[in-house]
Amino acid sequence: MSYRTLDDLDDGQRVLARFDLNSPVSVGVVEDNRRFARHARTVRELVDAGHRVALLAHQGRPGRDTFVTLEQHADILAEYLDHPVEYVPDTYGQTALDAIEHLDASDVILLENVRMTDDELPERDPEEHSRSDLVQTLAPEFDAYVGDAYSAAHRRHASIVGFPLVMDAYAGRVMAAEYEANSAIATREFDGEVTMVAGGTKATDVIEVMTTLRDKVDNFLLGGVVGELFLRAVGYDVGRDIDENDLYESQWLANREKIADLIENHPSDLVYPTDLAYADGADERAEVTVAEVKNKDHDYLDVGSDTAEQYADIAANSEAVFVKGALGMFEDERFSDGTTRVLDAIAQGDCFSVVGGGDTSRAIEMYGMDEADFSHVSIAGGAYINALTGQPLPGVEVLKDDGEW
Ligand SMILES: Nc1ncnc2c1ncn2[C@@H]1O[C@H](COP(=O)(O)OP(=O)(O)O)[C@@H](O)[C@H]1O
Ligand SMILES: O=C(OP(=O)(O)O)[C@H](O)COP(=O)(O)O
DSSP: OOBOBGGGSOSSOEEEEEOOOOOOEETTEEOOOHHHHHHHHHHHHHHHTTOEEEEEOOOSOTTSTTOOOSHHHHHHHHHHHTSOOEEESOSSSHHHHHHHHTOOTTOEEEEOOGGGSTTTSSOOOHHHHHTSHHHHHHGGGOSEEEEOOGGGTTSOOIIIIIGGGTSEEEEOHHHHHHHHHHTHHHHOOOSSOEEEEEOSSOHHHHHHHHHHTTTTOSEEEEOHHHHHHHHHHTTOSOSOOOTTOOSSHHHHHHHHHHHHHHHHHOGGGEEOOSEEEEEOTTSOEEEEEGGGOOSOOSOOOEEOHHHHHHHHHHHHTOSEEEEESOSSOTTSGGGOHHHHHHHHHHHHSOSEEEEEOHHHHHHHHHTTOOGGGSSEEOOOSHHHHHHHTTOOOHHHHTTBSSSOO
C-alpha cells in the first residue's frame, strides 16, 4: 500500500486531524448531515487509541451567510461520538496553543474555523503552504497529521496540503474509503457491465464525467436535466426552459457539442428515457411517452414508469453502478419513482455501487434505504466529480508515499 492509514499510527500520540464538517447553515443554525456521522468514526478510533486529538475544519467562505464559527459543529460531533468535543475559539494563537498543551489522552478539541485565518484560503503549492504561519506554528505541537477531509481535497488550501509536507501524515478512514470507491471506475477492471446513472440538474458536470468515462462505461442511464438535453439533441422537443426556469438553455449551449460527440461516437452506450412524468392540471403525476411530446409544455420532473423499470433492470444486471445525479425531482414524492426504483434495484443486487452528490445521496435516507446496501455513499460533491473525471486531488496526492496511490 502506498499511503499510510490509521493502522500504521502508534497509539498515544498527539494528533492533528483535518476533517470536512462544512455543512448547510440555515439562519445561523448548522444543519446536521452525514459528514458528522462519517468523521465521528475516525475520531472514535483516535479516541480509543488514546491519542490527544486536535481537529481542524472549515465552514463556509468569508462573505457568505454560511461563514460561521465551529461552536455548533463541536456539539453535533460530540453527540455522534458520545464523547466531549471542546470547541476552542482560536485556530493557532495563544488560546489554541494553551488548549493543545492541556490535552490529555483521548481528549478532543475542535479548533476555530480555519478559513478565519489569512493563511488558509489562497490556492498555493504545498511547499509554499508548508511555510505559512499556520503550519509552522501548529506542526511542532503534534506527532502526526491525519488527513480525512476528502470532500475538500480538491482545494490546495494550507490545512489540506501544507501539513503533510512537514509532518508524519496518515489518511483517515473517510479519506481512504472515499478515495478507494470514487477512483474505482477509473482504476478497476470490472468483468461485467459498468453502468452510470447520469441525471440531476448539474448537466455540465455530468456531461464532463460522461466524456471522460465514455470508454469505461457500457450504459449511461439518462435522466433529469441531462436526459432532456440528450433527447433534445436527437430531435425531441424537450430540454428547454419554461418561464423563469433557467436549468436548460445555458447548459444546452455550453454542452451541445459534447453531447453531439457522445451521440455520434458512443450511441450504443446511451440509454434514453422513453417516457417522462409531469404534474397535470389537478397537480397529480401524469406521464407521456417521449414520442408523443410535440412541444415542451410541461416541466418534466421524473422519468416515466416504463423507463424506471428498464433502468432498474439494467442496473440490477450490471457488475458496477455509479450514480451521478437523480433521475427526477425525488424530494417531491410524486416524482421520486425513477430515482428510488433504480436505487432499490442497486441496493437489492450485489453489484459494486457508488452513490455520489450531496443532493442525490439524500434520497437514500429520505426513502428509508440502508446505506450499508451500497458499496459506498460519498459525502463529497466537487471532489467526487474530480475523481470521476480522473483529476488528481491535491489533498490526496500529498498523502501518498510514492506518488502512486
Ligand atoms: N427533471 C428535473 N427537474 C428538476 N430537478 C431535477 C430533475 N431531475 C432531478 N432533479 C434534481 O436533481 C437534484 C440532484 O442532482 P444534482 O443537484 O445535479 O446533483 P448532486 O447530487 O450532485 O447535488 C435533486 O435535488 C433533484 O430534485
Ligand atoms: O463542501 C465542500 O464541497 P462540496 O460543496 O463540493 O461538497 C467542501 O467543504 C469544499 O468547500 P468549498 O467548495 O467552499 O471549498
